[in-house]
Amino acid sequence: MIALGIEGTAHTISCGIVDDNRILGNASSTYENPNGGIHPREAAIHHADNVSKVIRLALEKSKVRMDEIDLVAFSRGPGLGPCLRIAATAARTIAIRYGKPLVGVNHPLGHVEIGRKITGARDPMMLYVSGGNTQIIAHVNGRYRVMGETMDIGLGNMLDKLARDMGYPFPGGPAIEGLAREGKRLLDLPYSVKGMDTSFSGMYTSAKRYLQDGKSPEDISFSVQETAFSMLVEVLERGFYQTEKDEILLAGGVARNERLRGMISSLSEEIGATPYLTASEYCMDNGAMIAQAGLLMYRSGFKTNIETSTIDQRFRIDEVEVPWIAGSVKGFRRDMGAESRIERGIYHGRQAIFKQRIPKAYRDQGFDEKIRFQRLKNEASLILHMKDAGVGVPLIYDIIPEEFLIIYEFIKGNLFREHLFSNIKTEEVIDSIGLMAGKMHAAGITHGDLAAGNIIISSENKIYFIDPSLGKIDSRPDDKAADLYLFKESLRVYRTDADDLFGIFLKGYSDTAGNINEVLESLGDIEKRRRYV
Secondary structure (H helix, E strand, C coil), X not given: CCEEEEECCCCEEEEEEECCCCEEEEEEEECCCCCCCCCHHHHHHHHHHHHHHHHHHHHHHHCCCHHHCCEEEEEEECCCHHHHHHHHHHHHHHHHHHCCCEEEEEHHHHXXXXXXXXXXXXXXXXXXXXXXXXXXXXXXXXEEEEEEEECCCCHHHHHHHHHHHCCCCCCCHHHHHHHHCCCCCCCXXXXXXXXXXXXXXXXXXXXXXXHHCCCCHHHHHHHHHHHHHHHHHHHHHHHHHHHCCCEEEEECHHHHCHHHHHHHHHHHHHHCCEEEECCHHHHCCCHHHHHHXXXXXXXXXXXXXXXXXXXXXXXXXXXXXXXXXXXXXXXXXXXXCCCEEEEEEEECCEEEEEEEECXXXXXXXXXXXXXXXXXXXXXXXXXXXXHHCCCCCCCEEEEEHHHCEEEEECCCEEEHHHHCCCCCCCHHHHHHHHHHHHHHHHCCEECCCCXXXXXXXXXXXXXXXXXCCCCEECCCHHHHHHHHHHHHHHHHHHCCCHHHHHHHHHHHHHHHHCCCHHHHHXXXXXXXXXXXX
16 A cells, blocks of 8 residues: 655645555655744745645655555644645645545654654654654553653754754754754753653743853753753653553654764663664654554544545644554563662661662763752652651651662552552542642642652552652642643553543542642643643
8 A cells, every 4th residue: 555645734845655664755845934933824835835846756756656646644733724734735635636535644643653664663652852842652552642741842942942042043953963062061951850741941041041141052052952851861761661661762853863862772771672763864744754654544444534634733642543553551660760779678677668769871970960869859858748748658767868769668559550450449549649639739749740650559548659759848839730730641641531530539639638729720721731732
């Protein structure tokens, strides 16, 4: 079967042709704004002027005639509306004229599937980083789930804006990468990680201030790369331990960056995963990725009617069923986490858990030590405050800062993520977790990573929260809302009835948290701004 795909979500209009085994041809044209950035209307005019040309070139490269095409795919979204409409209109025209079936494709899905096709990855944990998208993606329960993402702007967007401030044209990523190679000093920038999510707007503001203060573009670029990429790789590793995948796939425009590719390779070696780095040519937006995703969708029974072939600027990858992968969450490791080695042992005659924060080779050594010490200190402090507030947490037996080690009491039981796969009645447990979370928030404390892997259900059915190293004291409503959002998203990873379960959680939460109107309002704002791509 041969598929033709047309990509047109942002700055690039592209046509690609694939069959079941190969990429037969691909041709692209990219809009360039002399003032930087993307003007949607002007980009759409560029696409309209060049779409016929890229289709013709793709056919010539592939040595395929239009009557030999079996289906036509187009990028339905997410993206810029005027640009998406050009690609959709071109695809409809071909489908109608030549009597071909039509398939509307999610843009991030295309990046995943072209990466799998090129590299041979089967069921990977994916880091997808581009201008508008920064996401950790994994196939769980029949769909690609967004396990973590940016809370504000995409990393590529941030790099483009910073490069423009320095006087470099769009796209700015290559300029930042070149400058970073000459950087020597690691400047202090916000390291904004909340559970599996990241934030880059504060980093951009700080970097711009350094530029205005006369710091060298080389040091700024070096610091931005080291900080931002370390954040991404940390949350990627956290997702790896949640799902127990054994492959990592890197894709998207920013995935061409050699420093990021090196960090992914380093992490993969450390945790025993196989790294798959999408070839640079296909990291950028391209028609072949749309054709490949469309081909897989069509073979699985999906087809888009002409009458309903509208674009969707907010189209999410987790809205698409993916039956062609037999992926699932596997058995969970208890001896490791994203940052720690965890061992069970004896401490002064008592069963104990020894949690040691281990060095990360992918990070700058001094930066790594700073992060590990901050996390150790914050975790210990939050545990003590949570204990005083009556929140279920393990007792701390000892802290050895020079070894980055905390020794906890051993809690006999299961992690909540394991419980979600059991046949035990879940509703009562969810209600209890809600009650405990409400008690924590009523005391002004937030966890920072309130996910299913950081909650223990003891053998006596008591609830214990663990690893609040990303949490805060004297938290604001938006911090509390972030906890709720992270918990809700964690449920979505493991259960198809996540929304119903979260409703039960909220009932218990409201019983102990007090007035939650501000928190729920902030939760709504978070969901709107995060779930946009």
